Amino acid sequence: MTSKTHSKQISIAIIGAGISGLSCATRLQKLGFEVEVYEKSRGVSGRMSTRNGDGWNADHGAQYFTARDPLFIEELNHWIQSEAASIWNPCLKVYKQGQWHDSISSENRYVGTPNMTAPEKFLARNLSIQLNQTIDQIAIKKGKWSLHSIEGGDIQKKFDWLVLALPAPQALALTQQMDLKIKGWVSNANMQGCWTVIVSPNQNLNTDFDAAFVNNEIISWISRNNSKPNRIGREVWIIHANPQWSQEWIELDRDAAAKLILDCAKKLGLDFGNSKVSIHRWRYASGHVNPASGPIINQDLRLGFCGDWLRGGRVEGAWLSGYELASQIEILQK
Ligand SMILES: Cc1cc2nc3c(=O)[nH]c(=O)nc-3n(C[C@H](O)[C@H](O)[C@H](O)COP(=O)(O)OP(=O)(O)OC[C@H]3O[C@@H](n4cnc5c(N)ncnc54)[C@H](O)[C@@H]3O)c2cc1C
Structure with a gap:
């Protein structure tokens, strides 16, 4: 152009x-x-x-993005050629009705490199x-x-x-x-908030997935940031609470929110023990007019x-x- x-x-x-x-x-x-x-x-x-921490960094906002519109695909290709973005192929699971399943989603997911x-x-x-x-x-x-x-x-x-x-x-x-x-x-x-917990575990976690969508729990998403391309540093996990819960409890004390989110992670089999955690409150994380107006x-x-x-x-x-x-x-x- x-x-x-x-x-x-x-x-x-x-x-x-x-x-x-x-x-x-x-x-x-x-x-x-x-x-x-x-x-x-x-x-x-x-x-x-x-966010940068002690020996780690982690994408604590957007986790990945998809590309469907030809104009955006063209732009994404510039980013990829300039090594500012890359495809991410996580081993992806879904937690539903108390059970873990392999994700059947075949959509390409992209991330910024070396970070978002x-x-x-x-x-x-x-x-x-x-x-x-x-x-x-x-x-x-x-x-x-x-x-x-x-x-x-x-x-x-x-x-x-x-x-x-x-x-x-x-x-x-x-x-x-x-x-x-x-x-x-x-x-x-109808914009909603999001409570985000960032944990760099004392010991690497032994899980059979890199990222997971979680249904009907406080948590809606969890991912191992190091599974994204070109990440360096200690293992670090990102946990997002679901939008409705986050919005309802947006004024909660930070430590109390982190505890509830980590308790939920433990219930799902991810026990971070007494690892150091950071917490971030996004006041306006998600929401959009429907139908989209442009x-x-x-x-x-x-x-x-x-x-x-x-x-x-x-x-x-x-x-x-x-x-x-x-x-x-x-x-x-x-
Ligand atoms: C926790 C979380 C998870 C997400 N996960 C995904 C995902 O997996 N995939 C996906 O596609 N999207 C995801 N999103 C959404 C995605 O991040 C947003 O759609 C996108 O980044 C929004 O870009 P924007 O430019 O519209 O707004 P923003 O990124 O919010 O940019 C607005 C900017 O304005 C600045 N600003 C605000 N007020 C003022 C002021 N008064 N003066 C000057 N500057 C100001 C802010 O600092 C900010 O930099 C996620 C978002 C969050 C928070």
């Missing part, structure tokens, strides 16, 4: 450097727009993230990204967007367009003073929304929503 230059360069601010924001930013930049990304964390990747943040770092390499900038106010005056961040105060630069590449509730928090239809969309997304644009304000919640709630949909939003902005600017 060739890059174009707009006769008068149109400037676009993107809030959020998860996969949707980065997808939108790379495409807009290729199309000749001037793009600036603002991200509240100290690195890019959002929920496709990796690699595709985002790949996308971010030629972008201008301002990290550690939590945008807490946005305003439009005379057709130009201005931003304010908690850390840096008023941002000098003004923008022609603004893109919010954020989970639904965070997009709402920024726009709720504006007269937009965003509230309805956000409540339809990105939303308010043409009068020159304001766009993208993110997984508008397109199926997963990595592939998040990437596609950012790409599609960029294409729609390009059409409107012609």
Whole structure:
């Protein structure tokens, strides 16, 4: 794809450097727009993230992704060629009605390499990204967007367009003073949290699977991170509690949540003994509008929304929503 230059360069601010924001930013930049990304964390990747511990690292957000849409498959092939992603073939089981079964799923699963943040770092390499900038106010005056961040105060630069590449509730928090239809969309997304436990066992666990889907228990997923390609370091396991349970108990004390999750793992035959554990609370892990709407644009304000919640709630949909939003902005600017 060739890059174009707009006769008068149109400037676009993107809030959020998860996969949707980065997808939108790379495409807009290729199309000749001037793009600036603002991200509240100290690195890019959002929920496709990796935690580093004492001799281990583990993907504690998205576990893997699938690729079905031809556009995303094309993008994934770039990542694979650049060694930023690879196929993952775990020995996969399913726990159902008190029994373990082999999974019959034949779907290809992919992961970032050497960890889940690699595709985002790949996308971010030629972008201008301002990290550690939590945008807490946005305003439009005379057709130009201005931003304010908690850390840096008023941002000098003004923008022609603004893109919010954020989970639904965070997009709402920024726009709720504006007269937009965003509230309805956000409540339809029904975003739920996820309690995640990360355990590096004192001794490697002797299991006959690398990853498992668990049904009708507190736990919904468990995986041995080291079974993914190019992982180094000590053995480490990721356990996700199911979305409904997590959401119901999202305010639970961290240690209490970890204990309940580890007790459940023990019941399933995974006894981590007194191994050191880390716990992470994802406030907005999953959820999406149904049916998927794709990105939303308010043409009068020159304001766009993208993110997984508008397109199926997963990595592939998040990437596609950012790409599609960029294409729609390009059409409107012609
Ligand atoms: C526990 C868990 C397991 C998952 N498992 C899978 C899986 O196996 N397969 C799969 O396909 N998907 C999975 N997902 C979902 C997947 O991670 C998401 O669909 C995808 O990463 C969403 O990308 P996004 O860009 O839409 O949002 P995000 O990744 O959430 O990006 C939003 C970004 O905006 C930043 N931000 C928020 N507010 C502000 C602000 N005010 N100012 C500046 N920056 C801000 C955030 O820090 C973040 O970087 C999982 C998610 C979680 C949490």
